[in-house]
Amino acid sequence: MPHFDYVDPDAPKGGLVRLSATGGFDTFNVLLPKGNPAPGLGLIYESLMESSYDEFDISAQYGVIAEAMRYPDDFSWVEYRLNPAARWHDGAPVTTADVLWSYEKAVEINPQQRFYYHNVVKAEERPGGVVRFEFDASGNRELPHIMGQLLILPKHWWEGTNAAGVKRDIASGTLEPPLGSGPYRIKDFAANRQIAYERVPEYWGKDLPIRVGTNNFGEIRYVSFLDQAVELEAFKGDQYDWREERSASQWSKAYDFPAVRAGRVVLEEFPDRGSGVMQAFVPNLRLEKFADPRVRRALNYAYDFETTNEIVSANLLKRIGSYFAGTDLAATGLPQGLELEILEEVRNQVPPEVFTQEYKNPVGGNPQNVRANLREAVKLLQEAGYRLDGRRMVDAGGQQLTIEFIYADKSAERSLLPYSENLKSIGIRADLRLIDLPQYINRIRSRDFEMATLVWGQSLSPGNEQRDYWGSDSADRPQSRNYAGIRNPAVDKLIDRIVFARTREELVAATHALDRVLLWNHYVVPQFHSDVDRTARWNRFGHPQEIPEFTHGFPTIWWYDEALAAKTGAPR
Numbered sequence: 001m002p003h004f005d006y007v008d009p010d011a012p013k014g015g016l017v018r019l020s021a022t023g024g025f026d027t028f029n030v031l032l033p034k035g036n037p038a039p040g041l042g043l044i045y046e047s048l049m050e051s052s053y054d055e056f057d058i059s060a061q062y063g064v065i066a067e068a069m070r071y072p073d074d075f076s077w078v079e080y081r082l083n084p085a086a087r088w089h090d091g092a093p094v095t096t097a098d099v100l101w102s103y104e105k106a107v108e109i110n111p112q113q114r115f116y117y118h119n120v121v122k123a124e125e126r127p128g129g130v131v132r133f134e135f136d137a138s139g140n141r142e143l144p145h146i147m148g149q150l151l152i153l154p155k156h157w158w159e160g161t162n163a164a165g166v167k168r169d170i171a172s173g174t175l176e177p178p179l180g181s182g183p184y185r186i187k188d189f190a191a192n193r194q195i196a197y198e199r200v201p202e203y204w205g206k207d208l209p210i211r212v213g214t215n216n217f218g219e220i221r222y223v224s225f226l227d228q229a230v231e232l233e234a235f236k237g238d239q240y241d242w243r244e245e246r247s248a249s250q251w252s253k254a255y256d257f258p259a260v261r262a263g264r265v266v267l268e269e270f271p272d273r274g275s276g277v278m279q280a281f282v283p284n285l286r287l288e289k290f291a292d293p294r295v296r297r298a299l300n301y302a303y304d305f306e307t308t309n310e311i312v313s314a315n316l317l318k319r320i321g322s323y324f325a326g327t328d329l330a331a332t333g334l335p336q337g338l339e340l341e342i343l344e345e346v347r348n349q350v351p352p353e354v355f356t357q358e359y360k361n362p363v364g365g366n367p368q369n370v371r372a373n374l375r376e377a378v379k380l381l382q383e384a385g386y387r388l389d390g391r392r393m394v395d396a397g398g399q400q401l402t403i404e405f406i407y408a409d410k411s412a413e414r415s416l417l418p419y420s421e422n423l424k425s426i427g428i429r430a431d432l433r434l435i436d437l438p439q440y441i442n443r444i445r446s447r448d449f450e451m452a453t454l455v456w457g458q459s460l461s462p463g464n465e466q467r468d469y470w471g472s473d474s475a476d477r478p479q480s481r482n483y484a485g486i487r488n489p490a491v492d493k494l495i496d497r498i499v500f501a502r503t504r505e506e507l508v509a510a511t512h513a514l515d516r517v518l519l520w521n522h523y524v525v526p527q528f529h530s531d532v533d534r535t536a537r538w539n540r541f542g543h544p545q546e547i548p549e550f551t552h553g554f555p556t557i558w559w560y561d562e563a564l565a566a567k568t569g570a571p572r
Helices: 096-109 111-116 143-148 228-236 248-253 293-301 305-313 337-344 367-383 410-425 437-445 465-470 489-499 504-520 562-568
Strands: 016-022 066-070 077-082 120-126 130-135 184-190 194-199 219-225 242-244 265-271 276-283 387-389 392-394 402-407 429-434 451-458 532-538
Touching: 016 228, 016 242, 066 143, 077 096, 077 143, 096 111, 096 120, 096 130, 111 465, 130 143, 219 228, 228 410, 248 305, 248 410, 276 293, 293 367, 305 410, 337 504, 367 387, 367 410, 402 410, 402 437, 410 429, 437 451, 465 489, 465 504, 489 504
Parallel strands: 016 219, 402 429, 402 451
Antiparallel strands: 066 077, 077 130, 120 130, 184 194, 194 219, 242 532, 265 532, 276 451, 387 392
């Protein structure tokens, strides 16, 4: 192919685009599990292979640093032959030593990477610029895919010295601009404030079919903000160019300003078909107070999504009823066919409702429904050993049930305050604690929380990452995304059915089965999602006629439009 169908191969090059980031940054080291890496560092690096924007099949990958790959029918190993044209920005070739060193350092330094690549038992160089990874199990179709995602770093640079003669350390943070091999390099920066990347004219991969028509901007600048309210006002003041609005309330109320009415700012919604999501109030299951599923279910009955959606979000959101919301991987109806066969393997380990009822969240929205839901919540709590002592829900020892909600974004109070009032009405004390972002991140990472709003993104082809999300081995592992602390042998078995699925049909059936079991264990209180990406942009940019099916692709396949910018005004 000469290029992807969704790009304009003649897209103009140059111009500036300014993006926003939240929370600042203190390092350029992408491997460190701690600290805040600078936004956009993926622009300076390449992986062995990458996916396109219009395919969801797990096997759809294209070579970047790797020009070829091969693996056997049982997926027990994979080999990549490197593209001899691949170069670092200093002109040195990208070598097999770089690939092996990048893998070794990733698993040595980062616990999450160590878990992600834990199936690799051997990594070695083969003749002809080939690297080989051997696995501890056969049948895992995803392993060649995830090895292709490995980010390749320059061994010779990291093992060298800086301008002051000090030896660099890949295990430490640094604000020395690192050497890369990608289409951009760091131009300048101010720590915790902003970073600018400039396009590399001599970039070795610019003529690869997967790169034609992409990376068109001459400069990409990220501006960091510590407060989301300030971030929105900065957009209105033309301090950055593109904004994805995650708040339906903000979208409905905050975008009627002069630049929008004049056409200088464009509001546009793009369908979100490429990802699923679970966003939820997540209780820390490591705490005894959340051990009983009846308690967790009661917390769901106390959440009145419908009223909050109407009053706060102009009915723009949808209630999440699946761990794969927004995709065909979400379970519906009752299990049948292959899905039922898979569930039969764990029948004695899962709630009986998995087989007899379709999961549905409680429905509020009016006083009658809310009162009925709260009565059901009280009933469940009493069944779990609690009792009402006046207006306090207390345990057998007379201690009131209390829940501390931690959050870093003050706008979260729009949902938290009505929820906390409902909890208060059934005797539960909800303590809302607003903390700064670094403290919030550290408390989630160290599992030092009782309840928090957390999000899991899902691809259309789930696999090994499910172990990191819900697997027993990840429940107490530092840096895992098993925030809730789920330990369930049935869940582990269903994850394995996903990982070792041999066909798309089996993958979908196993994912449906996993979805049901997670839902009926009431691990979280599902919140809401949107099936569109709501975007606002200063009107300075062009894009291909056909936007890819699974993403808007900004800024990778867009470009700076001189004519539009002349009407809107150049960015500052």
